[in-house]
Amino acid sequence: xxxxxxxxxxxxxxxxxxxxxxxxxxxxxxxxxxxxxxxxxxxxxxxxxxxxxxxxxxxxxxxxxxxxxxxxxxxxxxxxxxxxxxxxxxxxxxxxxxxxxxxxxxxxxxxxxxxxxxxxxxxxxxxxxxxxxxxxxxxxxxxxxxxxxxxxxxxxxxxxxxxxxxxxxxxxxxxxxxxxxxxxxxxxxxxxxxxxxxxxxxxxxxxxxxxxxxxxxxxxxxxxxxxxxxxxxxxxxxxxxxxxxxxxxxxxxxxxxxxxxxxxxxxxxxxxxxxxxxxxxxxxxxxxxxxxxxxxxxxxxxxxxxxxxxxxxxxxxxxxxxxxxxxxxxxxxxxxxxxxxxxxxxxxxxxxxxxxxxxxxxxx
Amino acid sequence: xxxxxxxxxxxxxxxxxxxxxxxxxxxxxxxxxxxxxxxxxxxxxxxxxxxxxxxxxxxxxxxxxxxxxxxxxxxxxxxxxxxxxxxxxxxxxxxxxxxxxxxxxxxxxxxxxxxxxxxxxxxxxxxxxxxxxxxxxxxxxxxxxxxxxxxxxxxxxxxxxxxxxxxxxxxxxxxxxxxxxxxxxxxxxxxxxxxx
Numbered sequence: 001x002x003x004x005x006x007x008x009x010x011x012x013x014x015x016x017x018x019x020x021x022x023x024x025x026x027x028x029x030x031x032x033x034x035x036x037x038x039x040x041x042x043x044x045x046x047x048x049x050x051x052x053x054x055x056x057x058x059x060x061x062x063x064x065x066x067x068x069x070x071x072x073x074x075x076x077x078x079x080x081x082x083x084x085x086x087x088x089x090x091x092x093x094x095x096x097x098x099x100x101x102x103x104x105x106x107x108x109x110x111x112x113x114x115x116x117x118x119x120x121x122x123x124x125x126x127x128x129x130x131x132x133x134x135x136x137x138x139x140x141x142x143x144x145x146x147x148x149x150x151x152x153x154x155x156x157x158x159x160x161x162x163x164x165x166x167x168x169x170x171x172x173x174x175x176x177x178x179x180x181x182x183x184x185x186x187x188x189x190x191x192x193x194x195x196x197x198x199x200x201x202x203x204x205x206x207x208x209x210x211x212x213x214x215x216x217x218x219x220x221x222x223x224x225x226x227x228x229x230x231x232x233x234x235x236x237x238x239x240x241x242x243x244x245x246x247x248x249x250x251x252x253x254x255x256x257x258x259x260x261x262x263x264x265x266x267x268x269x270x271x272x273x274x275x276x277x278x279x280x281x282x283x284x285x286x287x288x289x290x291x292x293x294x295x296x297x298x299x300x301x302x303x304x305x306x307x308x309x310x311x312x313x314x315x316x317x318x319x320x321x322x323x324x325x326x327x328x329x330x331x332x333x334x335x336x337x338x339x340x341x342x343x344x345x346x347x348x349x350x351x352x353x354x355x356x357x358x359x360x361x362x363x364x
Numbered sequence: 365x366x367x368x369x370x371x372x373x374x375x376x377x378x379x380x381x382x383x384x385x386x387x388x389x390x391x392x393x394x395x396x397x398x399x400x401x402x403x404x405x406x407x408x409x410x411x412x413x414x415x416x417x418x419x420x421x422x423x424x425x426x427x428x429x430x431x432x433x434x435x436x437x438x439x440x441x442x443x444x445x446x447x448x449x450x451x452x453x454x455x456x457x458x459x460x461x462x463x464x465x466x467x468x469x470x471x472x473x474x475x476x477x478x479x480x481x482x483x484x485x486x487x488x489x490x491x492x493x494x495x496x497x498x499x500x501x502x503x504x505x506x507x508x509x510x511x512x513x514x515x516x517x518x519x520x521x522x523x524x525x526x527x528x529x530x531x532x533x534x535x536x537x538x539x540x541x542x543x544x545x546x547x548x549x550x551x552x553x554x555x556x557x558x559x560x
Contacts, residue, residue, distance in 0.1 A: 007546070008539055015520065046550060047517055052434065053498040054518045059385075059393075059430055060423075066393045067419045 003039070010040050014047070124304040125266045125311075127181045127211075129363075130164040130249060130282030142281070146301075149181045149208055166247040166286035166299070167191060167215065167361040170322070172227045174199075174217035175334050177318060178285030178361045179300050180206045183213045191217060191359040194253055198362075205325045210271055210313060211300050212321050215361075216331065229341040229353050230293050232315045237273065237296040239263060245277055245299055245312075246351060247286030248360040255351060256283070258308070260296070265311040266303060272317075273297055276308040285361060288312045293342025293350050378444035386433050396426060400445055404452045413456065421459070425451040428481075428488040435491060450481045501553040509545035516542055 012018050013026045030037040109115060126142045127149070167178035176191060183189055183203055192198045199219040206213040237243075237260055244257040258277035265272025275288060279302055288297040297312030322334055342350045384392035401422055408418040428451050429444075442450075502510055508530055515521045515529070523535045523542075532538040 007543055011516075046553070049494070049498060050513070050549075051518060053495045053502075054514065056430070056434070056495055057499065060427065062393050063423050063426055066397050067423055 006036055006039065007043060010043055014044065124306075125301055126281075126304050127179070127301045128165070128249075128279055128281050128284040128299060128310075129179065129182045130280075130284075145181050145184075148184055149211060162362060162364040164248060164282050165284040165361045165363070166282065167359045168285075168287045168295075169228050169357040169359075170214070170336065171334055172224055172337075173332060174201075174222055174224070175204070176201060176215040176217065176359060176361075177298060178213050178215060179298065179313075180208050180211045180213045181300075182284050182361055183215070183363055184208075186363040188364045189215060190362040190364070191215070192362060193359050194355050197221070201361075204329050205321070207321045207324075210317050210321055212298070212313060212318060214322065214325065214334075227339070228337045228357055230287070230289060230295050230357075231338055231340040232319060232336050233290070233294040233296045234316060234319060236263065236314065236316065237290060241296070242291045243275060243277065243288050243296060244347070245279070245283065245286045245288050246354060246358050247279065247283035247299065248358075249280035249282035251360070253355055253358065254283075261308070265313075266301065269311070272300060272311040272313050275299075275310050275312050277310055278308070279310045283310075287354075287358065289342075289350075289354075291347075293340055293345070293354075381444060382433055385430055393426075396448075397422075400448045403445070404449060407449070407453065408456050411456065412460065417456075417459070421452050421455050422448075424455055424488075427492070428455075428484055431488045431491045432484055435487070447481070451485065454481050454485060497553060497556045500556055501549055504552050505545065505549050509548065512542055513545050513549065 009026060013023055018026060030040055125146055127145045129145065163182060165178055165182040167176045167182075169175065170177050183206065186203070189201045189203070190198050191201050199217045199222045201215040201217050201219075204214045204216050239260055239262060241260045242257075243260055244255065246253050246255055248254065256277040256279060258275055260273055261276045262274035264270055265274055273288075273296070275297070277288075277299075279286075279299055283299045284301070286299045287295050288299060290296050295315050295318075297314050298318060299310060299312045302310040319336070322336075325334070342353060345353065381392050381395060384395075404422050404425070405415070405418040408421055409415065413421070425448050429448060505513075512526060512530060515526055516523075521529070523538055526532075526542070527535045527538040530538065530541070532541065
């Protein structure tokens with residue numbers, strides 16, 4: 001047998017292409033021919049090496065390929081995925097932390113009154129009308145009152161309660177002045193003097209900018225009074241002047257005394273004076289008189305949180321307002337008294353005389 | 365890649381990987397890269413290595429594993445990750461020593477070897493040499509012998525297919541050709557072996 005024929009035979013045997021009989025014959029042949037048996041072993045071992053080499057090459061090639069693929073992805077991805085996963089892991093924690101920080105900051109600010117302080121700074125002006133049917137003097141209601149003045153809002157729901165304040169006669173024929181914020185949105189207005197006589201009144205004119213309202217007593221029971229004892233000061237009063245007021249912070253007239261502390265009112269308001277008289281809700285609309293019994297102003301409000309900072313509208317502004325009232329709305333001219341019958345009297349005498357001309361203004 | 369992810373479950377045991385390699389399932393290569401490469405790459409890159417060097421070292425480490433698996437009954441007496449890490453570390457230290465960088469690698473060379481992988485590496489290098497001979501022989505053999513032998517012995521194509529593919533007049537002719545090629549390959553292979 002030729003060598004290459006034997007190799008061919010061996011290949012067929014190794015590949016299992018021989019029939020069982022032929023395979024046996026091959027094995028027998030190998031056993032009987034030691035030389036060929038060795039050749040076969042060599043051939044087998046060589047082929048084994050050959051095959052394994054190829055497999056290994058394939059594996060290596062696959063590894064290379066993967067390395068190029070994975071490696072290049074890895075470089076970009078490696079860091080990226082780490083960062084992304086790090087972020088996604090901590091996203092919730094960060095969110096919660098942010099929310100907690102947010103809440104704690106703002107609740108602390110709220111609890112310590114940071115926001116209320118801010119609000120106060122813009123509206124610590126308090127108008128001094130008095131709520132009659134509920135004794136509580138709700139600060140926020142006062143704030144609303146102020147807002148109403150500026151908005152000129154007459155909606156009835158703004159006055160669910162009725163208010164009390166002070167007013168005083170301008171003339172002997174029944175013209176009365178009080179604050180606009182007192183009568184704003186009023187259904188009806190009653191004036192009551194200290195004797196207990198009550199009169200209905202109507203609004204003749206109102207000036208929301210100056211916070212003034214001119215009323216006229218419409219009741220027939222109102223008797224024309226003796227001429228009012230005081231006069232109205234047309235010039236500015238001097239700072240430091242001794243002044244006093246009578247008002248109705250409760251149902252009795254209350255006297256208050258002090259001095260004129262500044263020529264401007266709340267936050268530089270030139271319409272008003274700053275006065276240092278203890279005033280309370282209900283004092284609104286009350287007259288401010290100087291020692292000689294001249295009306296120098298009308299009490300309108302005070303600044304919350306500051307001691308002794310009350311405000312009174314200048315009498316000069318009142319006269320301007322009176323001059324601006326159109327003639328049609330008047331029944332007879334308003335002629336202000338120019339004869340002062342108080343100037344020689346002592347303070348107590350002045351007050352006694354005055355009391356008849358000062359009214360509680362009740363607004364329903 | 366997503367396809368492979370789908371075929372192979374994400375959580376894969378060391379034994380599965382070893383079996384996969386033993387059976388020549390190259391899909392596991394991807395898995396190996398995913399699971400073991402990052403830590404090794406980190407180790408090499410943080411020790412004066414580049415990306416490419418990391419890849420080379422990792423490839424060689426995997427080949428050490430491959431040789432270990434295919435050459436003898438492989439018994440895993442540590443975690444696969446530990447084995448690959450130890451081999452990679454050893455290989456990298458060697459490479460660094462060759463480059464004369466040894467003083468900068470204190471942080472990995474100071475530790476004791478986790479595993480004694482020296483033997484495995486040596487064995488791998490012997491095998492590598494052996495296979496290099498075969499590869500060299502195949503290279504020298506040239507075409508069409510190379511393809512013919514591969515087709516017959518590796519791909520197990522029939523003599524008829526080979527006759528058709530290479531355009532021989534009949535299968536006897538093909539057989540003769542195959543025999544001649546094989547003889548030449550053997551000759552080249554053993555010549556190289558003697559030389560070395």
